[in-house]
Amino acid sequence: MKEVLSFLITNKVFYLATAGGDHPHVRPLGFVMDYNGKLAFSTSNQKDMYKQLVANPHVEICCVDAEFNTLRVRGKAVFCTTEETQRKALEVMPSLGNLYAVGDGKFEIFSLDNVQAVYQTISGEKRSLTV
Template identity: 45%
Template sequence: MNEILAFLLENRIVYLATVDGNIPKVRPFGFVMEFEGKLYFSTSNQKSVYKQLKANPNFEVSIISKTGDWLRLQGKAVFNTTRKTRQAALDAVPAFSKMYSIDDAIFELFYIEDGVATFNDTKGSSRTVTL
């Protein structure tokens, strides 16, 4: 997981894909953290992405580096929003405190379960890593 997290943190903006019914939906996400051995993302329970992940937890993220190498990561979203996970997120990204608080009812965190990452490079090589 360290290699996956390092790639995500180095390149920051990931594109997270869900489905709404049978329509694909993709949007940028800027937050990722490791907490208790799991890879976490965050959202608001007021957003459509939250509702989509609750209806169908399968998702995929894609991210590209400045050199053109890219990563595709897929798995299932497991929501684990507690005071402990919220505090970890606020500690990881202090700017979050401008949007959320530890007791904020809309602040949600989820980790990836059964994650599979595929690293790809500009030469056409790829390799797969499981979380």
Template identity: 50%
Template sequence: MSSEIKEVLEFLKENPTFYIATVEGDKPRVRPFGFVMEHEGKLYFCTNNQKNVYKQLKEKPYFEICTADKEGRWIRLRGKAVFNSTREIKEKALEIAPYLKTMYSADDNLFELFYVEDGEVTFCSMTGDNRTLKL
């Protein structure tokens, strides 16, 4: 796992409610997410294919995630959603986050995972200590 992926993963896990922005038509849509994992050097998120967020990402795959910590630092992660919902990846997600088992199984056709392609993350702070990394 690259140091950039590790740093983003740690920040998101330490701040487990993060917000994902998508586009529906010409309007922004934002909702909270809470699952993230690393698999084969990529950051993965999950959703249900009956939700609007799934439909929005399939139509316009570019998204942005934002969250902040208690010290006034935040990140903006942007990239392209690439869906990859193999049984292997579903099993890993269920192992990492057992609470997902109340909603999904590895054989569940509703359970979708996507990773970030062409990712870019900006770490920011109120002190102006900002930096941008490619994922």
């Protein structure tokens, strides 16, 4: 888990893919935190991303570092929104406070279950990471 979290944080922007109907949707994200030993992310329940996660919680994340090594993380989104998770997210990334507030009715937190993570070097070497 530490290696996956560190890769995502270090590289700042990663891309999360969801399915909406019969079309994939990919968007950049920059917030991730450890919540009870799981990768956790945020969104707004006003966004299409939230609606897509509710309809089909299976996601994949892709992140590339400066040397073009990649990390792919696959899992099932599980919403864990509480005042505690919202507070922790705001502590981890205070700039989220420009968009959300604890208990604002739109700030959602989700973690990933059934996670599979694969790190691949630019030369094609792959290894599974423990999450």
